Amino acid sequence: MDTRDLATLLLLAFCGYLAYRLIRWLWPIYEQRKELTTFEMLDRAIMSPMEEQQRQATKYGSRSRTLTIHLVNLGLLLAWMYYAPASKLVFWSLFFYQGIGFFVLNRAGVPTASDLTGLNMNDRLWLRLFHAWLWPAYLMHKFLQK
Structure with missing residues (x-):
């Protein structure tokens, strides 16, 4: 050509x-x-x-919440992509960390259906990814409430 x-x-x-x-x-x-x-x-x-x-x-509720979700996800994903090629252990450990986060939060019902209303598939995945990074905080919050 x-x-x-x-x-x-x-x-x-x-x-x-x-x-x-x-x-x-x-x-x-x-x-x-x-x-x-x-x-x-x-x-x-x-x-x-x-x-x-x-x-x-304001697709995730407010400007500050939307900005927080984007910055946290982008920062953590970039850090993961930077450090993952150096070690397969880092890549797979963070991969399983995310998998556990998706599973635990799916069982806990986080994010709620009202949080996902009006979002397209990419935005839903982005929101779920944000919550999956923070799954230990959600578990701690649940245990402290009881």
């Missing part, structure tokens, strides 16, 4: 991605076109990205 062909394929893929994003952004507004005037459609098109950013920032 020539470099010119590769550049053409990359340009085609980039244009396809931009078209997808544009249609995904404008489609809900297009669906409501019968009820809106032209200026209302323009106003919705301008406000739509800001509303989506607000929804993404």
Whole structure:
């Protein structure tokens, strides 16, 4: 394959991605076109990205909780990826730690169904991963309550 062909394929893929994003952004507004005037459609098109950013920032309840979940998961996963190649013991021990966390918290019902309402599969997995890192704290909390 020539470099010119590769550049053409990359340009085609980039244009396809931009078209997808544009249609995904404008489609809900297009669906409501019968009820809106032209200026209302323009106003919705301008406000739509800001509303989506607000929804993404508060998808786990509040901005601080969402930020905490993202930072903890990202930091621990990056640390795991950094230290895991050095030792198979580190990789497998943290893998089993996560597995135990998923099992224990699934039995305990954490996170609750109301916490998972409105989240897509990736966000649900991300939230469960956050809780699985902290499973010893949940067990300690349960034992101290009794």
